Amino acid sequence: MVENRLDVTFRALADPTRRGMLASLALGEKSIGALAEPFAMSFAGASKHVKVLEDAGLIARRKKGRTHLIKIEAKPLEEAERWLRQWEKFWTRRLDRLEALIEQDKERKNG
Amino acid sequence: MVENRLDVTFRALADPTRRGMLASLALGEKSIGALAEPFAMSFAGASKHVKVLEDAGLIARRKKGRTHLIKIEAKPLEEAERWLRQWEKFWTRRLDRLEALIEQDKERKNG
DNA sequence: GTAATTGTCAACCGATTAGTTGAATGATGT
DNA sequence: ACATCATTCAACTAATCGGTTGACAATTAC
Incomplete structure (x- = not known):
C-alpha cells in the first residue's frame, strides 16, 4: 500500500488515545510520561502513539536532557x-x- | 475498545480505496460491482469496504432486484x-x- | 428449467495494530 | 562511580485489516 498523506493523517486520528494526546498537547508542551499518565499506559505504549503522531507530522519533538518534549504541529x-x-x-x-x-x-x- | 463515532469515521476515511469509492459515489448511485471495477478488486473485497462505509453511516444501501444500489450519506x-x-x-x-x-x-x- | 449475474458469507492468509514486558541507552543527582 | 529517571528498542501476544477463494442465495435472462 502506497500510503499517502491523508491515509496517515486519518489513521492517526482514528484512535481515541491519540486524539486525547493531541487534546492534552493543545494545553501545552508535554513529556512522553506526562502524555502516558492519563491513559494508565506504559511509557513504551505512549512512545508508540507519539511516534504515529510524529510520522503523521502532527507533533514535533524536542529533546531537553533526558526528557522528550512534545508539542503540537497541527498544520497538516x-x-x-x-x-x-x-x-x-x-x-x-x-x-x-x-x-x-x-x-x-x-x-x-x-x- | 469502545469505538466512538469519530473512531469509526476517521478509520473509514483512512483507506484510499474507500475514499475513492466515496468520490465515485459523489458522481451518482452505484452498484457494488461498479464500485469494485476501478480497483480491480473482487466483489467480496468491495463488499467489505462498502460495509465499513455503511457501518460508519457514510453511505446508504437500497436493494433493487439482485443489485444493491449504494448512495452517499455524507452527513456523519x-x-x-x-x-x-x-x-x-x-x-x-x-x-x-x-x-x-x-x-x-x-x-x-x-x- | 437451466444458466448467468449480483452479491453475501465463511474460512483463510499475511501484514499491521495496540498493547505488554524486559533489556539497553542516555542524562541527572548524589 | 552509582543509582535513578526518561525513553527507546526488541520480542512477543491477541486482535484487526485488506484481501483472496469457494460455496451459497436470490434474481434475471434465455
Whole structure:
C-alpha cells in the first residue's frame, strides 16, 4: 500500500488515545510520561502513539536532557480538513469542486 | 475498545480505496460491482469496504432486484469536520474553544 | 428449467495494530 | 562511580485489516 498523506493523517486520528494526546498537547508542551499518565499506559505504549503522531507530522519533538518534549504541529490537519470541506459542499448540494478533489486524491497516492 | 463515532469515521476515511469509492459515489448511485471495477478488486473485497462505509453511516444501501444500489450519506462527516475545525482555530492561534473540544471527545467515548 | 449475474458469507492468509514486558541507552543527582 | 529517571528498542501476544477463494442465495435472462 502506497500510503499517502491523508491515509496517515486519518489513521492517526482514528484512535481515541491519540486524539486525547493531541487534546492534552493543545494545553501545552508535554513529556512522553506526562502524555502516558492519563491513559494508565506504559511509557513504551505512549512512545508508540507519539511516534504515529510524529510520522503523521502532527507533533514535533524536542529533546531537553533526558526528557522528550512534545508539542503540537497541527498544520497538516489542514489537508484533512480541506478534504472534508469538499464533502460539506457536496452534502449541501454544491458539486462544483468534486472532480478536482478526485484528481487531487489520485495524484497524492504516490506523493 | 469502545469505538466512538469519530473512531469509526476517521478509520473509514483512512483507506484510499474507500475514499475513492466515496468520490465515485459523489458522481451518482452505484452498484457494488461498479464500485469494485476501478480497483480491480473482487466483489467480496468491495463488499467489505462498502460495509465499513455503511457501518460508519457514510453511505446508504437500497436493494433493487439482485443489485444493491449504494448512495452517499455524507452527513456523519459533519462531526469529523467539526472536530477538525477546532484544530483549525488552534493552528491559526485561536485557542478559545479547545477546552470544550477536549470535553466533547471525552464524553463521546461511551456514546 | 437451466444458466448467468449480483452479491453475501465463511474460512483463510499475511501484514499491521495496540498493547505488554524486559533489556539497553542516555542524562541527572548524589 | 552509582543509582535513578526518561525513553527507546526488541520480542512477543491477541486482535484487526485488506484481501483472496469457494460455496451459497436470490434474481434475471434465455
